[in-house]
Amino acid sequence: MTAPVRLRPEIVALPAYAQGKPASPEAFKLSSNENPAPPHPAILAAIRDLDINRYPDASALVVRERLAARHGVSADEIIVGAGSVAILAQLISAAATVGDEVVHAWRSFEAYPGLITVAGATGVRVPLTPDAQHDLAAMAVAVNDRTRAVIVCTPNNPTGTIVTAQQFADFMSAVPTDLMVILDEAYAEFVCDESAVDGATLVGRYPNLVVLRTFSKAYGLAGLRVGYAIAHPSIVQAARRTAIPLSVTEASQRAVLAALDHEDELLVEVASIAARRDDVRAALLEQGWQVPVSHGNFVWLPTAAATAAAAAAFADAGLIVRALAPDGIRVSIGEAQSVATLVRVAGEVVRTL
Numbered sequence: 001m002t003a004p005v006r007l008r009p010e011i012v013a014l015p016a017y018a019q020g021k022p023a024s025p026e027a028f029k030l031s032s033n034e035n036p037a038p039p040h041p042a043i044l045a046a047i048r049d050l051d052i053n054r055y056p057d058a059s060a061l062v063v064r065e066r067l068a069a070r071h072g073v074s075a076d077e078i079i080v081g082a083g084s085v086a087i088l089a090q091l092i093s094a095a096a097t098v099g100d101e102v103v104h105a106w107r108s109f110e111a112y113p114g115l116i117t118v119a120g121a122t123g124v125r126v127p128l129t130p131d132a133q134h135d136l137a138a139m140a141v142a143v144n145d146r147t148r149a150v151i152v153c154t155p156n157n158p159t160g161t162i163v164t165a166q167q168f169a170d171f172m173s174a175v176p177t178d179l180m181v182i183l184d185e186a187y188a189e190f191v192c193d194e195s196a197v198d199g200a201t202l203v204g205r206y207p208n209l210v211v212l213r214t215f216s217k218a219y220g221l222a223g224l225r226v227g228y229a230i231a232h233p234s235i236v237q238a239a240r241r242t243a244i245p246l247s248v249t250e251a252s253q254r255a256v257l258a259a260l261d262h263e264d265e266l267l268v269e270v271a272s273i274a275a276r277r278d279d280v281r282a283a284l285l286e287q288g289w290q291v292p293v294s295h296g297n298f299v300w301l302p303t304a305a306a307t308a309a310a311a312a313a314f315a316d317a318g319l320i321v322r323a324l325a326p327d328g329i330r331v332s333i334g335e336a337q338s339v340a341t342l343v344r345v346a347g348e349v350v351r352t353l
């Protein structure tokens, strides 16, 4: 379609963000790594009586103070955004523009390439290792004078693999200390492996590190759009300057406070999703699938050239999954009732590969 005005050609050429397909009422939506649990009553109560004629607190101060206390940092080391993806966009815009590069793994989170292009910068994709992990050594080698940021996603969407604390320490000592390193930990709460890196404990140690977290997954607030980052106050300040003002709503701020009040209950649900994930993976391995150990709320099926056909087989059985051709399928761990169908269809699909 030709536009009636002059647009940036690289924006016109960008593929639209592909959202997980909506599911029909009787199907299970396992395509967006959402939390299947219904919202906690206290969260619903917290957002019931809002003065929606008023603007929200632009700096989300109460939420920042609460998160700061939890992580043992100051409120000026926390930024709250309309989803962690918004903060990613703010950070990339603050650090990189035309002629600059941003290094990230591939496959990784689908939104990275587009956000980098929108900032005017150039994305540099470093392939995952054959066992679906970040190739941190190759990522460090990809860093040069033009590199303004590196994104490390752990657990990695869509493969579920983690970066260990040791691997991350080695990486940090291999890259320049003035290079922004964004550790995207959207799925941190689903990690059960003690060797995994925990960015929140490292911000004081590495002033160039930004740790990104979200309330969309473990806390079940995807629809309200709220996430946060922990970083050096100067980085937080820069990311605030590239933000769209007032985009974090009062509803999302109140919901975060209520979710933190009831965190123990929410984390029980998270633990049961993690257990379900491990059961699903064990069943898939028995069928002959090669599924990387997943530390997120999803599993990765390397269906390669059969990706579209496999996704169609799941859809026919009422399971909407995320097809990421030509590499594979990401299946979110959803309702307990979806598991039997998931395992049955996977057993049929694996025989066709």
Ligand code: PMP
Residues within 6 Å of the ligand: 032, 033, 082, 083, 084, 085, 086, 109, 153, 156, 157, 184, 186, 213, 214, 215, 216, 222, 225, 226, 227
């Ligand atoms: N990072 C990763 C790795 C993700 O998978 C997602 C959600 N799909 C996000 C960030 C963004 O989440 P949100 O904007 O809802 O916080």
